[in-house]
Every structure is written in C-alpha cells, then in structure tokens.
Amino acid sequence: MLAVTYSIIRNKLKDYCNQATDNHETVIVTRKGEKNVVIMSLEKYNQLEKAARNAEYLAMIDRGITQLLAGKGQEHELIEADE
Structure with a gap:
C-alpha cells in the first residue's frame, strides 16, 4: 500500500495508475483538509x-x-x- 499527497499524484498520475493496475498496489491519496481517497x-x-x-x-x-x-x-x- 502506498500513500502519496495530492500534489505528487497530480504530477505522476499515470505512474500511480500503472502501479495500481500492473502491481496490484493500493494507492492512498492524502489531501490536506479533505477526506483521503484510494486508487486501485x-x-x-x-x-x-x-x-x-x-x-x-x-x-x-x-x-x-x-x-x-x-x-x-x-x-x-x-x-x-x-x-
């Protein structure tokens, strides 16, 4: 399971989507002052x-x-x- 900030995911969305699909990784996107989300x-x-x-x-x-x-x-x- 990976945890990254919204800023990082915005710049490298394709890479993290590939991590989720190719490596069956769960990616938690942390957002300051907002609820977190998950990419899988x-x-x-x-x-x-x-x-x-x-x-x-x-x-x-x-x-x-x-x-x-x-x-x-x-x-x-x-x-x-x-x-």
Whole structure:
C-alpha cells in the first residue's frame, strides 16, 4: 500500500495508475483538509465488491437459520415437477 499527497499524484498520475493496475498496489491519496481517497485497479475493486456481496448473503442465511431455530419458520409442501 502506498500513500502519496495530492500534489505528487497530480504530477505522476499515470505512474500511480500503472502501479495500481500492473502491481496490484493500493494507492492512498492524502489531501490536506479533505477526506483521503484510494486508487486501485478495477479488478481489485470488483473482488472487494464481490466479497462484500458474499458477506451480506451469508449474513442473510445466518439470520434465516437463527429464525428457524427460534421457531419462526413456516413449513410448506414441496411442489413436484410434472414428469
């Protein structure tokens, strides 16, 4: 992980973009008096998004299991497909 100032990134944006994409580096851009930002490859961003969606899905399953164990489930007949 690299941390650079806004002034430096402005002058060498292409180099840091290449660091992010070619070397899978995360670049933190520090900005005086402002919130910092992160530059990363689209590939790495997509991986993070997928992991977040998976975590949300697993949490939903865990909530469902907890509800079932607490007796809050409903039983339904299975629908058989016509053969």
